[in-house]
């Protein structure tokens with residue numbers, strides 16, 4: 498029987514973080530998911546409920562607009578944005594996740610790529626009208642967590658929107674154990690920098706933050 502992937506994630510992450518390579522374990526975990534050693538990590542076929550609720554409440558229409566999903570995993574959020582009409586890119590540092598996302602969505606309009614949030618392609622900087630970041634930043638220790646926040650901000654175009662969901666701590670600082678490293682209010686507020694403005698920051702059910710930021714168009 499496949500092992501619990503969550504437990505295996507803890508082992509792999511602890512080793513990778515102590516080796517000073519905090520993003521190296523994701524691909525290994527997905528590969529173990531593919532071979533059946535563990536269950537498939539972060540396996541969902543529906544968009545994150547917080548994303549769907551927000552998009553429906555705002556009647557988001559992606560026609561003629563570009564979106565990107567950070568740390569896209571198996572692609573459910575990217576497919577949802579494409580269904581709303583966005584010209585959608587989605588990237589993950591784990592090649593296995595990107596391959597599974599492509600295999601699960603044959604004929605998809607989404608441009609799936611292997612890319613590192615900490616070393617983004619130049620053509621993506623300031624290129625997206627909607628940036629969706631769900632659970633990537635909190636999966637990383639600090640460093641490089643602050644750099645990851647900077648990377649997320651850098652994707653947002655003038656007039657664009659950033660939508661963020663992370664696990665929440667009500668403490669003063671981010672949790673020191675993880676992943677997930679539950680994020681503090683201060684960390685969420687740090688997305689509002691480099692010209693981004695906070696629109697919403699809500700503590701929502703399931704011990705989550707849901708936050709929205711905008712880059713003014715002027």
Ligand SMILES: C[S@@+](CC[C@H](N)C(=O)[O-])C[C@H]1O[C@@H](n2cnc3c(N)ncnc32)[C@H](O)[C@@H]1O
Nearest residue numbers: 523539568570589590591613614615631632633
């Ligand atoms: C906790 S999982 C969440 C996956 C997906 N966003 C979801 O909500 O199901 C974090 C994801 O971020 C990816 N990731 C971690 N560090 C990354 C980086 N530096 N650049 C791009 N993706 C990264 C991992 O491979 C993993 O797929």
